Amino acid sequence: MTPQPTPRERARLALEAARARTLALTDCLDDAELGAQHSPLMSPLVWDLAHIGNQEEIWLVREAGGRPALRPDLDPLYDAFRHPRAERPALPLLGPDQARRFVAEVRDQAMDVLAKAPTAGSPLFEGGFVFGMLAQHEQQHDETMLATHQLRQGPPVLDAPAPPPAPDEAALLPSEVLVPAGPFTMGTDTDAWALDNERPAHTVRVADFWLDTAPVSNAAYQQFIDDGGYQEPEWWAPEGWAHRQREQLEAPLFWIRDQDRPGGWLRRRFGRTEPLPPDQPVVHVCWYEADAYARWAGRRLPTEAEWEKAARHDPDTGRSLRHPWGDQDPGPEHANLAQRHLEPAPVGSYPDGTAPCGARQLLGDVWEWTSSDFDGYPGFTAFPYAEYSEVFFGGDYKVLRGGSFGTDPVACRSTFRNWDYPIRRQIFAGFRTARDARFSEDG
Ligand SMILES: [Fe+2]
Numbered sequence: 001m002t003p004q005p006t007p008r009e010r011a012r013l014a015l016e017a018a019r020a021r022t023l024a025l026t027d028c029l030d031d032a033e034l035g036a037q038h039s040p041l042m043s044p045l046v047w048d049l050a051h052i053g054n055q056e057e058i059w060l061v062r063e064a065g066g067r068p069a070l071r072p073d074l075d076p077l078y079d080a081f082r083h084p085r086a087e088r089p090a091l092p093l094l095g096p097d098q099a100r101r102f103v104a105e106v107r108d109q110a111m112d113v114l115a116k117a118p119t120a121g122s123p124l125f126e127g128g129f130v131f132g133m134l135a136q137h138e139q140q141h142d143e144t145m146l147a148t149h150q151l152r153q154g155p156p157v158l159d160a161p162a163p164p165p166a167p168d169e170a171a172l173l174p175s176e177v178l179v180p181a182g183p184f185t186m187g188t189d190t191d192a193w194a195l196d197n198e199r200p201a202h203t204v205r206v207a208d209f210w211l212d213t214a215p216v217s218n219a220a221y222q223q224f225i226d227d228g229g230y231q232e233p234e235w236w237a238p239e240g241w242a243h244r245q246r247e248q249l250e251a252p253l254f255w256i257r258d259q260d261r262p263g264g265w266l267r268r269r270f271g272r273t274e275p276l277p278p279d280q281p282v283v284h285v286c287w288y289e290a291d292a293y294a295r296w297a298g299r300r301l302p303t304e305a306e307w308e309k310a311a312r313h314d315p316d317t318g319r320s321l322r323h324p325w326g327d328q329d330p331g332p333e334h335a336n337l338a339q340r341h342l343e344p345a346p347v348g349s350y351p352d353g354t355a356p357c358g359a360r361q362l363l364g365d366v367w368e369w370t371s372s373d374f375d376g377y378p379g380f381t382a383f384p385y386a387e388y389s390e391v392f393f394g395g396d397y398k399v400l401r402g403g404s405f406g407t408d409p410v411a412c413r414s415t416f417r418n419w420d421y422p423i424r425r426q427i428f429a430g431f432r433t434a435r436d437a438r439f440s441e442d443g
Pocket of ligand 1: 051057141
């Protein structure tokens, strides 16, 4: 066993890893591309860059360090609540070089604060929380920036090796696994860097259910398309059908019909057009598409509690694990995370990441839509500010779980909760389906 780093060392490593990724995602483009808006859904990349620095200044330099503000004039420009993404290109933003200098200056001070800060004694500092929060914030923006790269037109600028092929035994896996009924611990009180919406730990009773062993594949999703799934309102929630018609959805985002091969599909991925790999999890579907597919398949999306139970409940000990495979940090053998690859791995990959229930790829590859609305757990307390989670509660957003190939391990664990509008498709989201066990077993 490698010794656990101290909270201070863990924070330093996490902040450095986040910064290396931020720079890799921005240094590969020229100034014009960094300032351009590649989609009305996204900020110019140079906005994300300086926003990362502004948040770090607010939380680490001013709040944690008690130091004077470096650039208080930037606060309104980089306040995500004040300016919707579509407005951001018109703001008097820092240019790329100014933004790079700004984030570097903030980082120098933040590292100095980290070296002297307590790592216990108050919720903000306990276990290095506030530093971990900022590392997660930067990595979350890095994933958003990766989504901007995917939306960008033009020749490819990102490269990564292909994920490893699925093991031979993947073909023999059952299509679904049983998660037996009973209580489990949802959420956490003990994970030092867990965010407010993951807390507090509480007991949830879940009836037994069947869950897909792996996320739904491109090949399976194509059957839904071939079967006329996009033309049949019966499969769609009413709002989903209206949205499908309005937006004329016919396939996942970035799918292109292959003119040379009737019924075949290509996909665009980070500037490359290539044959659609049938055995990879489907990605870039909105919640309405996932919901419609599940109904067509005679199934449903799992609830958030079902998903989390499958991803961490260990029936042998009754404990909830930090990750499906146990409490160890994610390594390359466990899950497709950290932008190590620029696509999901084939379904059935990562046997070392298998959950106690037998499900695979619960972490990494694709975010998984659940049927649940985003809300606070019983006993929720906003910390350290309501705008982190609380303002998003109330039913407008659906919960996604598990992280994607573009999610860093620091912002991915079996308790981690993501949320988005049910129409969103630019995120790296897929899904798996479930069904009640009691009905089918007894009935
Ligand atoms: Fe942010």
